[in-house]
Amino acid sequence: MPAHIVPAQAEIEALAGHRFAGGEYRIAHWENVLLTGCTGTELLPDGLAHPSSLFHLPIAGAGTSIAEMFALGKAESDLSIMIESYEWEFYQPLREEIDYRVEGAIHSSQRIQEVDREYDRIQFRFDIALTSGEPVARSLVTWHYTRNTL
């Protein structure tokens, strides 16, 4: 496997604080039906959206994409990203067909050196609110950008 060029540590650390454009997102009914079905359960009552929507809702709503998040961290390839954790807080349940306002940023970005590998640990934070400003949820996505490992 050819070695990939590892981005400079300072370049990775400089990502912290990067803000996405922000914007709005509405979980469509069809989208909630399909996503909920993928998890193997029935649609939730009363217009509730499946909580797993808290992954893609803020990414799209903040005006970014998985592809852009990979590119910002100089991922070697789509295959080189590993998930550390998803940390979700719900101040109220998510619902379909409601406009949500989303703000997003890179919360932290650091190079991790371990005995047998190095990787870049990047955390993305997204805050979701109603268009009135009332907080709805928060998502903290932590990914590892592996370097010459996968």
Place this chain on the structure above:
Amino acid sequence: MSPAVGDPIPEWVMPEVSAERMRTMAALLRDPNPLHWDRDAVASLPLNLGRRTINQGPLGLGYMVNMLHAWAGAGSIRRMVTRFPQVVLDGEEVIARGRITNLHSAAGELLADCSIWLEHAERGILLEGEATVSLATDNQAT
């Protein structure tokens, strides 16, 4: 419901993780990662996973959500942290399990802190984390 610290949460079983559902999920998430839809891409990795696609994180996590909902009701989750020590593969049977670790009240709600995990019979724990779930208002709890 009369919850107590140490109580197990009734398990939730996904009898077979579906490659087709991963494809649908990839489209919904606009997730370009071929790990979720290309078995050859997974087989090319030095992970000895064979020709099986890897479940998206929000899907495996979703099985634990379904367990919590079946137990405490839709809309009950207040906080959920999930870590991913192992991947979930297509064709696998996985079981979401959990246990109450603490009970407390906030703003009139009875909240249960729980340890949660997703396990496979041979490979052990695939996902693990913690959740805080609203069980009832204080005056409904017994």
